[in-house]
Amino acid sequence: MQVLFKVDRQSQNAPAWVQTYTLDVDPGMTILDCLNRIKWEQDGSLAFRKNCRNTICGSCSMRINGRSALACKENVGHELARLQQIASTAALNSQPAESLPEITIAPMGNMPVVKDLVVDMQSFWSNLKAVDPYVSTAARQVPEREFLQTPAERSRLNQTGNCILCGACYSECNARTVNPDFVGPHALAKAYRTLADSRDVKTAERLEQYNQGTEGVWGCTRCFFCNSVCPMDVAPMDQIGNIKREILANPSVEDSRPIRHRRTLVDLVKQGGWVDERQFGLRVVTNSFRDLRGLVTMGKLGLRMVQRGKFPFTFHASAGAPQVRSLIESVQNLAVESKQVNSQP
Known part of the structure; x- marks a missing residue:
């Protein structure tokens, strides 16, 4: 069958434009197969990255029909x-029967374009280096000693260890x-892999x-x-959530506004079934009157709210507060039990 490939073309610091290629393809051909044929048979100037062609190296990541994916993994039939x-x-109108199906291909986002589908990944690598994603242990000072782990300890690294940095x-x-x-x-997914590693000795610093x-x-905005x-x-967002739980459970970590936000939200909902906005602002932003800068901020906001009649002087607990409290405590207990099980050798 024939398919139209609409490819974003761009040179560095120049406006982007779209070039269309028509190609006879089989549904089982991968997008990378199609790009190779375009480059070999129609336009040798088209630039894109590739290497293993087997979903191992992560080189051929690009935006295919609006979302980032590996060109060597996605095929034409699946995309259409x-x-x-x-x-x-x-409930959109599909393309007219007489028109050819289309696949759009564009470079990845959040990184500047070098040429066509090739992006500059310097910020990607710099941010990875910033989290120091390497095991650091005193055992390295004893070369004869092995880094022994139980099967259970090793299994905690499997999911994050699958990252190919695409x-x-x-x-x-x-x-x-x-x-x-x-x-x-x-x-942050790589950061959690280090936190979960039983051989690492820098948990508090991390x-x-x-x-x-x-x-x-x-x-993280938790956009999924x-x-x-x-x-x-x-599942990088899940690993970010795991790090948050480690931070909240560790009493040695310095108190911060995000930590107060999380803990205060849970505490207030447990107490009243929903959030008491008066206490929430004071406990999170002003740190219970200990943060002078936050107190000034809240003071100005509070005055404006009072002037406009939007400050709640009373708080009425939800009728279902006991049930909400019971649910939250059950989840918290399950989290503690799960952590204890995972920490057992």
Whole structure:
């Protein structure tokens, strides 16, 4: 069958434009197979990265029909079926019967374009290096000693160890788009892999580092895009959540506004079934009157709210507060039990 491939073309620091190629393909051909044929048979100037062609190296990551994926993993038949499903779900008019099916291909996001589908991944690698994703242990000082682990300890590393650093999650990360200081889901997934490693001895230092402002885990917007595009099921957003739980459970980690936000939210909902906005602002922003800068901020906001009649002077607990409290405590107890089981040799 014939398919139209609409490929974003661009040179560095120049406007992008779209070039269309028509290709006779089989449904089982991968997108990378199609790009190779375009380059070999129609346009040798088309630039894209590739290497293993077997979903191992992560080199051929690009945006295919609007979402980041590996060109060597996705095939034509799957992509056309996915587009048809999206069109039918959204009740959109599909393409006219006489028109050729289309597949759009563009470079990854959150990274500057070098040429066509090739992007500059310097920020991607720099942010990975910033989290220091390597096991650091005193045992390295004794070369004769082996790094022994039980099967259970090793199994905790399997999911995050599957990351091939393709950049798909980084490309789709909304937090990275709006906050250039955020290190990205790929880096934090690797960070949790180190935290989960029984051979590492720098847990407290790492948690302090990942707890810093919006550069670390608290910069995640939980949009779920990183999980949805990861070709290896690493689930970066889940690993970020695991780091957050480690931070909240570790009393040695320095108190911060994100930590107070999380703990206060849970405490207030446990008490009243929903959030008491008066206490929430005071406990989170002003740190219970200990943060002078936050107190000034809240003072100005509070005055404006009083003037406009939007300050709640009373709080009425939810009728279902006891049930909510019971549910939260059950989840907390399960989390503690799960951690105890995982920590057993």
